[in-house]
Amino acid sequence: MKRYKLKSPGIVYSGSDSLDNIREILKYGVEKVAVFSDKSIIKAGLVDLVLAKLDDAGIKYEVIDDLPAEPSCDQAQAVVDTFKETEADLIVAVGGGSVMDIAKLASVLSTDDYNVRDLLENPGLAKKQVRTLMIPTTAGTGSEATPNSIVLVPEKELKVGIVSEEMIADYVILDAVTIKNLPRTIAASTGVDALAHAIECYTSKKANPFSDMYALESLALILGNIEKACDDPEAVEAKEAMMVASFYAGVAIAAAGTTAVHALSYPLGGKYHIPHGVSNAMMLVPVMRFNEPMCRSRFAAVYDRVKPGDNKVTEEEKSEWLVNRLGEIVENLEIPTKLSSYGVPKEDLEVLVSSGMEVKRLLDNNMREIKAEDARALYLQLMQ
Structure with a gap:
């Protein structure tokens, strides 16, 4: 045990x-x-x-x-x-x-x-x-x-x-x-930061019953409320749900820790001053799609939490739904997903790879091992 x-x-x-x-x-x-x-x-x-x-x-x-x-x-x-x-x-x-x-x-x-x-x-x-x-x-x-x-x-x-x-x-x-009058761009990027916290902790190698309880509930709250909370200034209940979800995801971090999304986003903030939530939003779908083969059952469990009783869908389809839903949220909230938006040249690719691979504390938590060539491929997705 x-x-x-x-x-x-x-x-x-x-x-x-x-x-x-x-x-x-x-x-x-x-x-x-x-x-x-x-x-x-x-x-x-x-x-x-x-x-x-x-x-x-x-x-x-x-x-x-x-x-x-x-x-x-x-x-x-x-x-x-x-x-x-x-x-x-x-x-x-x-x-x-x-x-x-x-x-x-x-x-x-x-x-x-x-x-x-x-x-x-x-x-x-x-x-x-x-x-x-x-x-x-x-x-x-x-x-x-x-x-x-x-x-x-x-x-x-x-x-x-x-x-x-x-x-x-x-x-x-x-x-x-x-947070009632929080500008949409900030509400969106910080909301996706919480989303990253929750899904990373739920799929961390250090995930445990304590972190799972908070991370899964956080995911359910965020997936059901994030867009309304960002788009409607009067959506008080959705905003309250997001505040609780963000807190739950923070508790999950304390119990389990984040993984490769945060590890690979740190150089983007450190070198190019891309806001933390935006850099996580950029890395979220590429990393989760990379992790999917090793996290399929966990992704499917998230689907079951937000869509209970749907027994006609396979585990693979449930997992694919979640990855697509993450991408849909980032797109709906109009968060930039290309490094060119922040003037990051392709010539800096190797610098990013080298810096990202230094964040061993978080990379070691990732369910699927990320080697330098994997990090390179993930960063390249943001440069195309």
Whole structure:
């Protein structure tokens, strides 16, 4: 029997007016809050929703909003250094994956004993110093549930994951009001990111009963709601479903881990700054079609979950349906699938292959072995 475990955030609040639970969290000996966000989230008025709760409670706070999208390890360290000066005893992260990832790093880096680059070499150094509350403003990254922080290592032109259970959030609030007015392009790319998380975890070599439960339910929610949630600003129920699905997929990551889609997408973000959700959307169908012979029964199980009782379809047909459905979603949401959209020249193919094959942590999870020639063929599909 395989050994496996599940570690997830301490308390998760969801449903209507979930932001009201901030008052409950502040009762636990909080004297000062550091609010992590970025200028676009602040401009959208979402941080004001949180600050109003802090004002009502009479809690001191400082806002740290100079957070870059898709940060490098050194940019993340600069934010952490700013945070140390606040002497806050609770971090509230209001934003997408990059905001939450930096906030998680800050939660283990209020000490001077080690820094971000030290954690890149040895994540085991991390020790939780400050409690965290994650309030995602996208339904996609799942960062609120994971022990991961993704940073760019500039000299490698590669995104690298720092993974430590010490970074798992103490509190999470999932409130659909935070994504109600999310631009369609962001809703689409982050939604497909969650889709990638769920299907990768469900087909990971490390998949187990814990991750399967969350990944399969996440897939059912996403496959049934993602397009409506992106296309209809008033589709509150679909948006709520996507927030829960994104969280479930994040929990699945903590229990099993992603695979080759994320491994091969990291160089696309690291070298060409293609948004993370878009790069995953590019790799999703090519990798899943490559994996299909080794994942057929699992793909068929997803079909059975979303189309129960259909016994006239073969396992192969069920599996093919899922791969086609993934492609349909990416197409319907109008996410670019060609590297030429981002000016990636064919001459860089070997650089991509070399960089992608370095992400062994994730490639080793993939159900079907990916060799350099396989990675080359997959990248070529995006260049034609």
